Amino acid sequence: MNDFDQPYWDQHWRRARHHGTAPNPHLVREVAGLRPGTALDAGCGRGAEAGWLAARGWAVTAVDISVEAFTQAAANTVAWVRADLTTWTPGTRFDLVTTHYAHPAMPQLAFYERISEWVAPGGTLLVVGHAHGHHVAEAAATAGDITAFLDGWEIVTAGDHGHDVVVRARRTA
Numbered sequence: 001m002n003d004f005d006q007p008y009w010d011q012h013w014r015r016a017r018h019h020g021t022a023p024n025p026h027l028v029r030e031v032a033g034l035r036p037g038t039a040l041d042a043g044c045g046r047g048a049e050a051g052w053l054a055a056r057g058w059a060v061t062a063v064d065i066s067v068e069a070f071t072q073a074a075a076n077t078v079a080w081v082r083a084d085l086t087t088w089t090p091g092t093r094f095d096l097v098t099t100h101y102a103h104p105a106m107p108q109l110a111f112y113e114r115i116s117e118w119v120a121p122g123g124t125l126l127v128v129g130h131a132h133g134h135h136v137a138e139a140a141a142t143a144g145d146i147t148a149f150l151d152g153w154e155i156v157t158a159g160d161h162g163h164d165v166v167v168r169a170r171r172t173a
């Protein structure tokens with residue numbers, strides 16, 4: 001376990017109050033060509049990505065542990081869920097499960113594997129995370145670490161982009 005609990009994340013968002021809210025460029029690039037369906041944003045923060053997806057026709061469920069993040073979230077077309085993703089489970093599977101720099105108080109790869117189970121057959125998992133070298137060492141992973149548990153998936157994108165790791169995979173069955 002580490003200290004990435006709700007008080008940590010509430011403080012993170014109080015400090016980030018004046019930062020910008022542009023959607024993640026890896027999400028924009030990777031998802032632009034997909035047909036909209038249902039989507040889950042795991043660790044959505046203030047919802048820049050969730051709002052961007054909703055504006056493009058995705059039916060978005062956006063989950064975060066931080067109350068503070070939600071006080072700053074705007075889009076009313078998104079289903080916001082305040083929950084701990086290490087214990088919460090959705091009652092359904094999604095055409096897209098996406099996560100951007102979420103690092104909860106559980107091992108990072110176990111977290112990615114956990115959310116991958118929520119992808120519907122034929123659906124897409126998009127992981128945008130911290131690559132090695134990032135200051136939060138516990139949260140770092142390589143593309144190879146992530147694709148290792150995606151046995152039987154079609155790997156569409158897997159690589160490092162500077163400080164980021166990006167993996168997009170399609171569940172084939």
Ligand SMILES: C[S@@+](CC[C@H](N)C(=O)[O-])C[C@H]1O[C@@H](n2cnc3c(N)ncnc32)[C@H](O)[C@@H]1O
Nearest residue numbers: 009043044045064065066084085100101102104
């Ligand atoms: C570094 S922020 C990134 C937020 C957003 N995805 C972005 O790219 O701007 C990580 C987010 O994960 C959330 N988070 C961390 N642990 C969580 C957990 N156990 N359950 C749900 N959300 C969690 C935090 O509250 C925070 O909003």
